Amino acid sequence: MHDLRAIRENPEIFDKNWARRGLAPQTSAILALDEQRRALQTQMQELQNRRNVASKEIGQIKAKGGDASALMDEVAAIKEKAPALEAEEAALAEKLNGILSSLPNILDAEVPVGPDEDHNVEVRKEGTPKTQSGPDHVAIGEGLGMMDFETAAKMSGARFVLMHSGLAQMERALAQFMLDTHTREHGYTEVSPPLLVRDNAVYGTNQLPKFSEDLFRTTTDHWLIPTAEVSLTNMAADMIMDAESLPLRVTAFTPCFRSEAGAAGKDTKGMIRQHQFYKVEMVTITTPDQSAAEHERMTNCAENILRKLELPFRTIILCEGDTGFGARRTYDLEVWLPGQGKYREISSCSNCGDFQARRMKARMRRRGGKDVEFVHTLNGSGLAVGRALIAVLENYYDPADGGVFVPTVLKPYMGGLDKIMPLDANARVLQAAAG
Structure with a gap:
């Protein structure tokens, strides 16, 4: 607003x-x-x-x-x-x-000029991408016998996946690792928020009215959250907060639901773009004078997850034509996927200024002052869990036996397991029968 x-x-x-x-x-x-x-x-x-x-x-x-x-x-x-x-x-x-x-948010003066993603500007790059391409995550997951799109399609249709055994365990491990890092090292407070919200909540975080076709609506007139940003940011709705209590930093691991109405024909194969996926989200409510520095901090927190996973990535700043509706300025983190031979987005960290706060009436009062001001809101993926799993599968794949090495930081969450190995034929039959 x-x-x-x-x-x-x-x-x-x-x-x-x-x-x-x-x-x-x-x-x-x-x-x-x-x-x-x-x-x-x-x-x-x-x-x-x-x-x-x-x-x-x-x-x-x-x-x-x-x-x-x-x-x-x-x-x-x-x-x-x-x-x-x-x-x-x-x-x-x-x-x-x-x-x-x-009408979209006002862009920050530092946002690069350009009409589309081809004009985004690389800020930094870390890690060395594999020069030799390998199989993509679909081939790897199906080769392991633990990724099943056909069964998911029977019960839910396209853009769904069913995973089990080591891959289901690794998905959970990734989420737990991200939450632990953000809460223990980055100063975020973990929240378990609602997944169903009312009109005012999705309006407050600017999904309504513009992006209604990208959302799922229930018969009770609730919306399934497209991201935990909706629930977490609305924690400040209709509030007047003490400026001295800010910044408020919160994080959550939730399923996210998107109809992908605006992405027809894009990434129809595999797990890149699904109707249901998991994400660890970061949200910060802060004062106007702190928001620029907080944006850099939040982006570094997301980058740190990729560093710990030892995944090659790059950070870009989005140009004016690619910056999202509610953002003033956005950094995207793109992880290297050997199966595609290119970097793909795994996190988007945005400073929304007071744009969402005005819609939500989220305000603050400084000590000793009478006037109220709108807070600034920021949000970022820390990270998209499904895409992190894709990146681990493709970067840690062992062509010698079709297995996937477990990143060092994930081993404590995987019971010390060093490598996910393909299920043998008998195990696959038993898995199918159990399913």
């Missing part, structure tokens, strides 16, 4: 910034609606004032035994006119709010 007063004062700044995202000028229509609404509000206020004055005069006239019928008729006419004006003002307010809700 945007500050309407700021748009009134500097409309050219907003139009110029939105143009960076490829949008035509917007402020003329916004200010025209705003002027109409404010004129109506003034008219309504004047009528209310006149009604109050007339009502007082009626009482005075009646007290003296006079005839107040003319004034009474005037008050009745005002009362009759008021509902229509109120309805007109409400309609204008709804229309204005609809426009403001549909």
Whole structure:
């Protein structure tokens, strides 16, 4: 959401910034609606004032035994006119709010110029990618006998997977390792949040109204969360927090649900893009003066997970045409996937400024102050668990026997196991029967 007063004062700044995202000028229509609404509000206020004055005069006239019928008729006419004006003002307010809700966040000045992902800028790169390509995660997982897309499709359709044995254990190990690292080393507090939320929650984190087609809605008018960002960020909704208590850093491991309506035909094979996946999310609520530094910190926390897993990765800053709707500035972490022979996104860390806070009415008050300010919100994947599993499978694959070495940091979570080995034929039959 945007500050309407700021748009009134500097409309050219907003139009110029939105143009960076490829949008035509917007402020003329916004200010025209705003002027109409404010004129109506003034008219309504004047009528209310006149009604109050007339009502007082009626009482005075009646007290003296006079005839107040003319004034009474005037008050009745005002009362009759008021509902229509109120309805007109409400309609204008709804229309204005609809426009403001549909417009993306203002980009940070440091966001690189460019219309699409080809213009994103690499910030740093760590690790040495394997020069020799190997099988992708689908071939590896099916070769292990532990990744089953066919059975998942029978019960749920496309973009689902069923995993068992060592791969199911490694998925759980990855999530536990990420949570432990973020809570014990990075200062985040673990949260177990709701997976079903109401309209106001997904509106607050800017999934509604623009991205409704990418969400799953239940018959009870709840939404399945597309990311724990929704639940975690809304912890600050409708609150006035003490500035001294910030930053608030929280993390959660949850399933995430996305319809992928805007990704038809993309990554249809394998686990890269699914309707249900697991993610460890980081969210920070902080003061405006801390948010830039917090963005760097959060990104480093996500990078640290990849360092500990000893996976090659690079960090890029998204250009203006690729930066998400609610973000002012975004870093993407891309992990090297030998099976695809390229880097793929595994985390996105965004500074949303006060954009979400305005929608959620998330505010703070500084010590000794009377005024309230909007907080800044940040979110980042720390990491996408499924994609981390893909990266481990492809980077730790052993072509000699089809097994997958267990990264050192995961061994304590895997009962000390050094390597996941393919199931033998008898074990596969038993697994299939058990399923």
